Amino acid sequence: MSTELLIQEKDYLRQRLSPLVGDSDYLHLADLAMVLKKYETADPLVILDYGCGGSPYRSFFPNADYKRADFQEIDGVDYTIESDSKIGAEDEAFDIILSTQVAEHVEDSARYFDECFRLLRVGGRLICTTHGTYPDHGCPFDFQRWTADGLKRDLERSGFAVVEVYKLTTNTRALMYLIQRYSGWFESPSFLFNLFLRPLRVLFHRAPGVWQRVADRFFPGNRVVLSETPGHEFYLGLVACAVRHRDLNVDV
Numbered sequence: 658m659s660t661e662l663l664i665q666e667k668d669y670l671r672q673r674l675s676p677l678v679g680d681s682d683y684l685h686l687a688d689l690a691m692v693l694k695k696y697e698t699a700d701p702l703v704i705l706d707y708g709c710g711g712s713p714y715r716s717f718f719p720n721a722d723y724k725r726a727d728f729q730e731i732d733g734v735d736y737t738i739e740s741d742s743k744i745g746a747e748d749e750a751f752d753i754i755l756s757t758q759v760a761e762h763v764e765d766s767a768r769y770f771d772e773c774f775r776l777l778r779v780g781g782r783l784i785c786t787t788h789g790t791y792p793d794h795g796c797p798f799d800f801q802r803w804t805a806d807g808l809k810r811d812l813e814r815s816g817f818a819v820v821e822v823y824k825l826t827t828n829t830r831a832l833m834y835l836i837q838r839y840s841g842w843f844e845s846p847s848f849l850f851n852l853f854l855r856p857l858r859v860l861f862h863r864a865p866g867v868w869q870r871v872a873d874r875f876f877p878g879n880r881v882v883l884s885e886t887p888g889h890e891f892y893l894g895l896v897a898c899a900v901r902h903r904d905l906n907v908d909v
Contacts, residue, residue, distance in 0.1 A: 708759030805884035817899035825894035830879035
């Protein structure tokens, strides 16, 4: 199945909106859904899901005039994203732009963030999620990763005032996710080494929820943390909330 069809599948969307213990990506997707729920609102806003895929988080904005932009392979979009990241919408058309796990797939991220700035009304917010440390996952391409400081810098270069940046799935929780999700990396010609790891592989295959519950129970402080919180140098994802306004000296 192509990536374009996969991201519209019901189970793919459910795992992002309502991840369950036992899902292969639960440890990270649960953290992502947790922080995005902070921005849930019933206000009748005009929202752009910019690089929408299957729009898994649409229900967080039940009364919005919800517009969707992506490439032509995605069904039911309102705007087609061109090669320069532009869409055919007027300046200052939206109250919120939602960009979830898109920026890493954009060839020229500066143009993409510039277009976000153009499209937002004064006082409007960009909610941008992307990856920190994460395996390649082309859709169809995968171009870059960010640190918290780097994402803040790039958004500010496009004119935004960054209100907050969160790190997602940090330190021990991140390591536990990678060990479970990619345990096949530990394959070795050594019979003894493979024998040693076999119990873990059986656990991950037959009862992944046990490992995930351990992470939830013992490492809750590694789920969602503000970027300035010390001691969280390793993280799988980032969420930035940035505001457009005319006077860049205005406090937000």
